[in-house]
Amino acid sequence: MEKTMSGNExxxxxxxxxxxxxxxxARQVSIDPDQPFAQLGIDSMSIIELVLxxxxxxxxxxxxxxxxxxxxxxxxxxxxxxxxxxxxxVGSR
Amino acid sequence: xxxxxxxxxxxHPVFTPFLTHPITGADNFQLLLDRHMxxxxxxxxxxxxxxRLAPSADLDQLSGRLMRNEIYRMVRRVRLARPIGRVPYWYxxxxxxxxxxxxxxTAMDRAAFEATVLNRDLSLETGAAFIDxxxxxxxxxxxVISAHHALFDQRGMVxxxxxxxxxxxxxxxxxxxxxxxxxPRSRRLKHAVQVMYHMLGSxxxxxxxxWVKGRPPLTGLRTRVLRFSLNDTQxxxxxxxAQGARLGRSHFHLAATxxxxxxxxxxxxxxxxxxxxxMPLSRRPRGVRGHLMSxxxxxxxxxxxDKDLASVATSVASINGQIKEQIxxxxxxxxxxxxxxxRHIPLWWFSxxxxxxxxxxxxxxxxxxxxxxxxxxxxxxxxxxxxxxNYPPAPxxxxxxxxxMRHAGELKVVLASxxxxxxxxxMGLFERQLNALLRTGEYAG
Numbered sequence: 083m084e085k086t087m088s089g090n091e092x093x094x095x096x097x098x099x100x101x102x103x104x105x106x107x108a109r110q111v112s113i114d115p116d117q118p119f120a121q122l123g124i125d126s127m128s129i130i131e132l133v134l135x136x137x138x139x140x141x142x143x144x145x146x147x148x149x150x151x152x153x154x155x156x157x158x159x160x161x162x163x164x165x166x167x168x169x170x171x172v173g174s175r
Numbered sequence: 176x177x178x179x180x181x182x183x184x185x186x187h188p189v190f191t192p193f194l195t196h197p198i199t200g201a202d203n204f205q206l207l208l209d210r211h212m213x214x215x216x217x218x219x220x221x222x223x224x225x226x227r228l229a230p231s232a233d234l235d236q237l238s239g240r241l242m243r244n245e246i247y248r249m250v251r252r253v254r255l256a257r258p259i260g261r262v263p264y265w266y267x268x269x270x271x272x273x274x275x276x277x278x279x280x281t282a283m284d285r286a287a288f289e290a291t292v293l294n295r296d297l298s299l300e301t302g303a304a305f306i307d308x309x310x311x312x313x314x315x316x317x318x319v320i321s322a323h324h325a326l327f328d329q330r331g332m333v334x335x336x337x338x339x340x341x342x343x344x345x346x347x348x349x350x351x352x353x354x355x356x357x358x359p360r361s362r363r364l365k366h367a368v369q370v371m372y373h374m375l376g377s378x379x380x381x382x383x384x385x386w387v388k389g390r391p392p393l394t395g396l397r398t399r400v401l402r403f404s405l406n407d408t409q410x411x412x413x414x415x416x417a418q419g420a421r422l423g424r425s426h427f428h429l430a431a432t433x434x435x436x437x438x439x440x441x442x443x444x445x446x447x448x449x450x451x452x453x454m455p456l457s458r459r460p461r462g463v464r465g466h467l468m469s470x471x472x473x474x475x476x477x478x479x480x481d482k483d484l485a486s487v488a489t490s491v492a493s494i495n496g497q498i499k500e501q502i503x504x505x506x507x508x509x510x511x512x513x514x515x516x517x518r519h520i521p522l523w524w525f526s527x528x529x530x531x532x533x534x535x536x537x538x539x540x541x542x543x544x545x546x547x548x549x550x551x552x553x554x555x556x557x558x559x560x561x562x563x564x565n566y567p568p569a570p571x572x573x574x575x576x577x578x579x580m581r582h583a584g585e586l587k588v589v590l591a592s593x594x595x596x597x598x599x600x601x602m603g604l605f606e607r608q609l610n611a612l613l614r615t616g617e618y619a620g
Contacts, residue, residue, distance in 0.1 A: 111462030122462040125546055126423020127475075127502065133422065134503050149421035 094161035101135055102128070102157070115158040129154050136160075142168045196352040197262045198255070198325070200514025201458075201470035205325040206255075206263075207525050208570045211537065215571050217593065218296040218396065220324040223566035224332040226552060228316045229559040234279055234308040237318070237556050240341040241277050241306055246467075247339055251276050251302040253326060253468065262518045265326070265352070265468065276302060280309045293566060294395045295321050303327075304335070318555065328470040329545055329565060330459055333552065335467060342557045350466045353459070358512060366512035373506060377478065379532045383440060383447035383539040385596040386572035394594055396569055401606060403586040403613075411586055411613045418616050419491045425544035426498065428579045429454065430490035431612035432542060433479050436575075438608045438618065439601045450479040450539040454498075456507050473507040473514075487616045541576035543567065548582050567591050 095115035102113055106128045113122060119129065137143050144167050153163040198206070209220035241247060252271045257263045280291070292307045303323040310316050320336055327335060337343050358366075403411060415427035433450050440447060453474045459465050475498050483493035501507065517525050529537065545565055552563050566589055567576040574596025578589045588609070592602060611619035 106461050108460035108463040108465070111460075113462070120547065120549065123549065124461050125457075126425060127456050127498075127507075128461065130422045130499060130502050134499065138503075146419070146421055154422070 091158065091161050091165055094164060095156075095158040098132060098136075098157040098160060101132060105131065113157070115161070116156050118155055119157075120155075132160065136164050140164070140168070142171070145170075195264055195266045196469065197264045197355075198518060199353065199355060199469050199471060200511060200516070200518055201328070201472040202265075202325050203263070203518045203522075203525070204472075204514055205323075205470055207522055207529065208537075208568070209323070209325060210522050210526060212568070212570050217571050218294060218568075219298065220568050220570065221295070221297050221321050222324045222327060222329070222332060222568060223293065223319055223321045224336055225317055225319045225562075225564040225566065226336065226555050226560045227562040227564075228318060228555060229561060230314060230316060232316045232556060232558045234310055234316060237341070238277050238279050238308055240556070241308075241339060242275065244339055244341070246335075246345060247276065247304065247306070248273060250304050250322075250326075250335065250468070253299075253303055255299045255325070271302075273302070276304070277306045277308065280307060282312050283309050284312045289398060290395065292319050292321075293398050297321055297323050299323055299325065306339075324568060325470070326468050328457070328459075328472055329543075330457060330465055331467055331469070332565070333548075334464060336552055336555070337464070338467065340555050342554070346467060347464060349464050352469050353466045353471050358515075363512040363516055366509035367516045370506060370509045370513045373504075374476070375532065379451060380534065381448045382451035382533060382536055383436075383449065384534075384536045384572060385436075385439070385540065386536065386574055387595060390595040390598070397592050397594070397599075397602070398566060399590040399592075399602065399606065400564060401588040401590070401610065403588075405584055407614070408581070408584060408586040414614060414616050415491075418487045419495070422495065422499075425454070425546070425579065426491050426494040427487070428544055428613070429477065429494055429542055430487050431609060432540070432577050434484055434487060434490060434618075435605050435608035435612055436540060437484060439597065439605050442601065442604060447539075448480065450477075450484075451533075452477045452479070452538050452540060452542050455543050458507070458511060473510045475501050475507060487612060536572045537570060538573050540573050541567065541570060543576075543578050545578065545580040547584070548580065562587075564589060569593055569596075571596060 092115065099113045099115055102124065106124060107113060107122065111122065133144055142164055144164065148163045148167050153159050205220055213219055249267065251273050252267050252269060253265050254268045255263060256266055288309060288311065292309060295305055295307065297303060297305055303326045305321045307319040309319065320332065322332060322335065334349065338346050412424060415424040418427055420427035429452065453476050456473045456475060458471045458473050477494055477497050479490060479493060484490055548563060552560050554560060563582045564587060565578055565580055567578045569576040569591040571593050574593045576591045580587050597605065607619050611617060
């Protein structure tokens with residue numbers, strides 16, 4: 083069964099922030115969708131976790147060319163490139 | 176390190192409650208490495224953080240201020256207890272004699288710096304930290320903080336340096352020890368079994384090993400630093416992207432390192448079926464400075480066969496795949512459970528469990544990538560910090576540790592080795608090839 087994903091960038095970015103809050107960040111730390119990951123010490127291993135979460139939860143495997151450092155800088159950038167990858171897959175069907 | 180079977184004798188009010196804390200599984204693993212190193216006649220498992228200070232630094236004055244630093248005095252009193260039937264724990268020996276702990280050196284040349292400062296051994300019985308203040312013959316001034324790895328991970332070293340800064344804000348309200356999440360024992364055991372099953376599912380017996388028995392006796396730890404300018408670092412980053420490193424550059428760094436080391440084996444006319452490497456992962460919660468003492472680490476593991484090492488791109492692809500697979504299976508989190516469980520058995524038993532399947536080699540080489548230092552430690556004692564270097568220990572075997580790090584955007588690679596694992600000539604070859612592979616993705620001619 084195909085997994086569903088809201089097309090709303092803000093919603094997905096918030097969801098990614100929620101994942102980071104519960105799995106990666108210290109309890110008292112807040113994050114907003116435009117905050118650079120590096121500023122919070124979120125490293126590449128945590129970003130791999132996030133990308134795998136997107137794959138698992140939303141069924142979107144980000145293609146190689148989407149994994150540019152600019153797209154992995156903030157939750158919003160990652161949400162945007164996830165939606166673009168999703169649209170591309172849907173468009174090619 | 177003392178492995179005592181009973182609680183230490185109480186000659187003074189020893190157990191200050193706020194400082195009695197069980198060791199973490201990662202602390203125990205570092206104790207295992209310490210044991211392993213000492214059994215080979217090496218110094219113990221000591222990590223170092225070097226800050227090169229602006230020439231205006233007044234080392235004399237700094238020496239006095241550091242000796243009086245309350246946090247430093249407390250750290251030097253921390254000891255390890257290994258009571259029977261209980262998890263070992265850290266405690267503060269509040270009455271411990273604390274001679275100095277800070278040494279001032281003047282007109283020191285590189286050879287003396289390496290022999291004295293970078294080979295300073297530390298024991299958990301006499302103080303887990305030591306500070307060298309060095310005025311070098313070239314006019315540079317350095318502070319080198321050495322600490323036992325069982326008590327300090329890389330982040331802990333940065334936090335210790337911040338706490339020692341006379342112009343800093345001490346611990347800034349952060350805890351001394353980590354808050355360890357409580358995991359039910361049954362789940363912990365289940366995770367431990369899953370990790371053991373994963374790890375023992377493929378053999379370790381034939382892993383590539385550098386260690387050559389019968390080489391001349393150790394002359395101590397040798398340390399080299401490869402420095403890359405900002406432009407060169409950008410060149411390396413472009414190469415990482417070109418070779419397929421998408422989720423972090425460390426996979427490219429590891430691929431280049433493995434391929435460079437392969438040339439050393441080729442020169443020896445040795446062929447080993449595969450390389451086996453573990454890469455530490457910090458498990459500290461992010462977004463805060465974090466606790467001071469105790470390791471909060473896990474590992475991912477990479478096995479590289481000949482077919483993986485056909486080119487840098489194939490090596491990167493193999494590493495990407497293996498690491499993604501392990502993170503998807505939550506192995507780093509489960510490995511923490513395994514390490515926690517292993518705190519309950521004696522170190523000799525833990526040692527046998529690691530030694531037997533790997534014939535004592537532990538890994539083909541030790542590797543870590545600390546990444547960018549995020550604008551931290553830019554000043555110390557009111558003067559500019561010109562460079563920050565993390566010196567790893569080189570557990571032997573394997574006897575070679577490679578650590579990648581960045582300060583102010585510039586890549587630095589610290590190589591720590593011993594003669595029995597890799598000779599000076601071989602190290603020269605390795606360095607040349609690593610440089611070439613990082614910059615061009617190709618071997619040097």
